[in-house]
Amino acid sequence: DSSDFRLVDDDNFFGLAPNKAVGIKYHGGNLVCDKVIENNGKVQKLECHLDVSESRPKPKSYLSWVPSNGLTCEVRVYNPLFTVASVSGDGWEEELNPESEIVYKKAIIDPSGSDIIDGTTVSKWKSNPSFQFERMGYFVVDYETTYHKDSNPTGQIVLNRIVSLKEEITKQKLSQAEIEKLDDRRNQQKAQAEAKERRMQIDPVNYFKEWDEFKGKYSKYDDKGIPTHLADGTELAKSAMKKLVKEQQKHVKQQAAWNKSKK
Template identity: 55%
Template sequence: MAALDPIKVMITNFEEEKTKARDGSMTFEVQNSPTDESLGSHTVTLTSTIYIDSSDFRLVDSSVYYGLAPSKAVGIKYHGGNLFCDEVVKNGDKIVELKCHIDNSEGRKKPISFITWVASDAIPCEVRVYGHIFTVKEPTDRWEEEISPDSELIHAKALVDPSVREVVDKKYVNKWHSNCALQFERIGYFVVDTDTKFDSESNTGDLVFNRTVSLKEEVFKKELTAEEIAAMNQRKAKAKKANAEKEERMKIDPMDFFKLAAEFKGKYSQYNEKTGVPTHLADGTELTKSAIKKLAKELDKHRKQQAKYKAANK
């Protein structure tokens, strides 16, 4: 688990709930892969102070929001109890801390969602989230204006579960090979960046992750203008015309290539009976040997392209 933009959460009744827990433990075993037990497991320990991602909290709740909000409860992943927000501590407009309590009573209302968290011993890291380069599906001639400011977001103060120490260390980082890949629950898939200098034994050094795949397709935010739509349609029409011309070209028999191909049509008057290569220009002028040789290469190129086209469209 990880929190890219962490918010501190103080669990006010933690000690009380800990005594109620089985064996007085707040440690839970988690599979490294929810679908493959052979990949092993690791443990996570709930502490009196945890951190959640800012995307999982809102000051103003709504019927379509399933995260935490004032006077609202959500489930705590792996613990199973409800986390209820009692108080929001702010410094100006910035949220500094949430004071919450755990409700693990038998008659508690079942939460509609469970949020992920990291404990107080979470490891600081930098997380680079890469998204779509453009704000539209098909960039127009004004592509510089369509570059998304969110194509690279750097979370310099992210936190990740300390279990990453088991698989991430600077001695394993190699710029010539793929590095360790991990899934941060509910966030996406990430790979260790070569800027990582993290020492798992001393727990020091920079730890850097790059997102490779998001867990859901991101929605393009920008609406196309009429001018952009017209330019896009023009490009599509041009591409469609080029594809149609290519298809017609691939249908031309090599013997008729210089008679029917658009760029050669009408240029020549006589052709070699065996190869179809032109021997005379339209005005009757005989072609030089070098010109005929050049045209023969052009015909050979057409034959090869036609063979590939036919093989691909069987």
């Protein structure tokens, strides 16, 4: 897959790079990258040759591969549901992991999977066949699968990951671009956490005066801190004020849960 190739090689990367050779598992010979075809800065295709000469050097690593007649399927990879170890009560929606489910619609697996995958026998009420994808983890056949190699060879194959592998979790040394992307994500999470802590310390009465989302939008408030007029003096409709009451109540609940989690 794409993670097995880099345009710039280094000593800690064991995948394929321009003019570099790697072994091919279960096949023999060294795969050598001769040419990289790009489109708008993205790698689209690699042109390679297979060195099967007796004098070829022993490769430092071997790549997994699938043949051109591999089976197309939908693969669902599941990750932690939340971005934090301990969920903070009513604020749980902000801590959901947007990548808790990643779906690969056009994954390709080895054609030998046809001997295991049978859509006529899968069921949501029993354990379905499972197997390992090298370097990726263990997967189970989903009950939405309709494929059968004889009666329905064009049917759908759906596979769900149930166990990760250590190799997939603790990946090889990251490239500089990958490190920068990871740092950006960590910085975003840190900024979000700091903003949440600051928001949780705002008294509900002052919520619409002090929180960034509402600051400067209103000019007058009732005795409970609910805005009654916009910044330009326009009086708010009762329906708009009711929505703000609910927003304040939500803040109160989240604040209570946050305070409880800190004890």
